[in-house]
Amino acid sequence: MEAALEFISNYLDVITIVVLCSVAFFFVNKKNKKHLEAKKILHKAVKSGTDEPMTLHPIIDVTKCAGCASCTLVCPEGGILKIIQHKAVLVTPAKCVGHGECERACPYGAIDLVFGSKRRGVDIPRVTTNYETNVPGLYIAGELGGMGLIRNAIKQGTLAAEHAVAGLKGNSSKTDTDILIIGAGPAGLGCGLTAIKNKVSYKLIEQNSFGGTVYNFPRQKVVMTHPADVPGYGQMKFDKNKVSKEELLAYWNGIVKKSGLKIDEGISFENLEKENDVFKVTTKDGKAITAKKVILCMGVRGSPRKLGLDNEDLPKVAYNLIDPEQYKGKHVAVVSGGNAGVEAAQMLAEAKYKNTVNLLVRGDIMDRCNDDNKAIINAMADKGLVTIRYNTVVSEIEKDTIVIDNEGNTEKINNDFIFVFAGAIMPYQFLMSIGIEIDKAHGEKRTD
Ligand SMILES: Cc1cc2nc3c(=O)[nH]c(=O)nc-3n(C[C@H](O)[C@H](O)[C@H](O)COP(=O)(O)OP(=O)(O)OC[C@H]3O[C@@H](n4cnc5c(N)ncnc54)[C@H](O)[C@@H]3O)c2cc1C
CATH class of the missing domain: 3.50.50.60 (FAD/NAD(P)-binding domain)
Incomplete structure (x- = not known):
């Protein structure tokens, strides 16, 4: 025992250096292994041609990224961002659905969410930061504007309607309603509640049933959604940000009941034209509705992408x-x-x-x-x-x-x-036919 203590005291410096080196080696080795793993994942994505993001996704400003890895820990979809050579890298771009948690988590402001990339342009309707299109008084909110997710749809619907309400001043035309909202998914819900909150007249038409895409989710599907502000109601928030389809619809129906939101179901929008500052909207059943502002919240599920095969029209x-x-x-x-x-x-x-x-x-x-x-x-x-x-x-x-x-x-x-399940065809031809400009986005920073 004494000999051992003597040995330690004689060689304390050396032992300390060896221990410190081993600890440092352990951590460097662990980090290197993680980097190698990340590189492999990225390489796989490049090899399989899935290195181009499909929708909204983060771009990392490497001059600002400090490699702190905060962004890699928050993505609800899993390990989409990883650290390679001390910088965050989008290693599985095709899996990104644009939650934007990484952007919020970055303490250095190194992340922006963008559409498209230099190599692959993405078509996006031209809208302002208030979701107004190039046609004054005509708005696009929710997934039709290119950005998916329930929380985004509610937020965009709310912002679009707030802007539309503010723009009603000075428009004294006689119309059936101040604001016409088309589509009763989460974006339409945000719009309708904003109209109620601001005490302006509105009409909310829906071709099928209230709930939008969520209404058509499979039974008991687990819906992942982060908190969202619901106008005049408070925050929509669920335990662990997860909720079943049925619970979510029941929650929304509760809001509808409490707020008195009126939804005209079974009415399908067909076309619109604008004369001076009045929109005339026609529906499939041949009726016309006039409005001062129109907000399109139609989502993108109207035209699913098909296989293009014979017999695809079979009921199976x-x-x-x-x-x-x-x-x-x-x-x-x-x-x-x-x-x-x-x-x-x-x-x-x-x-x-x-x-x-x-x-x-x-x-x-x-x-x-x-x-x-x-x-x-x-x-x-x-x-x-x-x-x-x-x-x-x-x-x-x-x-x-x-x-x-x-x-x-x-x-x-x-x-x-x-x-x-091959995605949906964006109804951009139709949008263009009513005068909305479509831009090709190549990864430019957004201004909202
Ligand atoms: C299988 C699947 C799973 C998903 N899971 C999640 C998830 O877990 N979490 C999440 O945040 N997001 C999820 N999403 C995405 C989310 O559902 C959409 O981003 C969101 O519903 C978009 O809301 P919206 O209001 O823009 O459009 P939608 O919800 O699509 O609503 C549009 C409404 O407009 C109506 N409409 C369309 N055309 C007309 C017309 N001509 N006239 C009248 N009405 C019309 C439609 O009938 C529909 O009710 C999922 C999507 C799918 C397909």
Whole structure:
């Protein structure tokens, strides 16, 4: 014991240096490993052609980024941002849906959210910071403007309506209503409540049912949404920022009841024209509504992107899944590599339904799917509940079968239902036809 103590006291300096070096080596090594991992992920995205973001996404100003990694910890979609060589890098761009948590978390102001990139331009309707288009008095709020997510839609609807209300002063034209809101999803909800709060007349028309895209979510879908300010009501906030579709709709219906918001369901907007400072809007049933301001909150789900195959009009082909309970003991194919489709596949593949589920992914990875969803579907595949087929597309649709094509190798499989989740076609031709300019965004900073 004495000898050991003597040894330590004689060599204390050396021992201290060795311990400090080992600790430093441990941390540097750990950091290097993380960097290498991040580089590998980025390399994979480049190789698979999924290194271009689909929508709103962060750009990092490397002159401001201090590599603190705050941004990497907050993304609700998982590890989309990682640190490489002391700077934040978007390593899986296609998975980004534009939550913007990274922008808020960066203590150095090094992150901006942008549309498009230098290589890939994205079409976006031209709107001001108040969501007014180039046609004075005509606004676009919510996903139709290019930015997804419920919280953004409510916020944009609110801001657009506030601006529209302020602009009513000085317009003494006689109209059916001051503000006409088209679409009763979260953006339309924000608009309608703002109109009520400001005591101006409004009409809110909806072709289907109140709730917008959320109304068409699958039963019991878990909706992720961060707190949002609801005009005249307070903050919409849920435990862990998660809520079921049903709870969210019930919550919104409570707001509608309390506020007295009136929604005219089953009325479809068809066209509009403007004469001086009055809009004349026509609906599908041939009626006309005049208004001083019009806010388009129509979302983008009206025209789902199709496969473009013969027989795609068969009733077995669907572009969303509302009630998985309807499918029991069936042969089902889901076409998707993104969250919506992967979540649908998870529901359909639940053991209790006894379906045979094929998830058909066009590329060699699920490029637009968050880490949680990936982990769940992979675990289900391990249990044999679902078969994930990569690099596979549908090439033929028949009544009871489909032909799938895996890089030139075709196979006919039994099939009762196909669910296609390939995104939506933006109705920009229509917007242009009513005079709205569409810009191509190439990653320029936004001003809102
Ligand atoms: C499967 C899936 C899962 C998602 N999960 C989440 C999530 O977890 N969290 C999140 O924040 N976001 C999620 N989103 C995105 C979110 O649903 C949308 O960003 C949001 O609903 C957009 O709101 P909106 O009001 O702009 O449009 P929408 O909600 O799409 O509402 C538009 C409304 O306009 C109506 N409309 C359209 N055309 C007309 C017309 N001509 N006349 C009258 N009415 C019309 C439509 O019927 C619809 O009710 C998800 C989307 C999908 C598809």
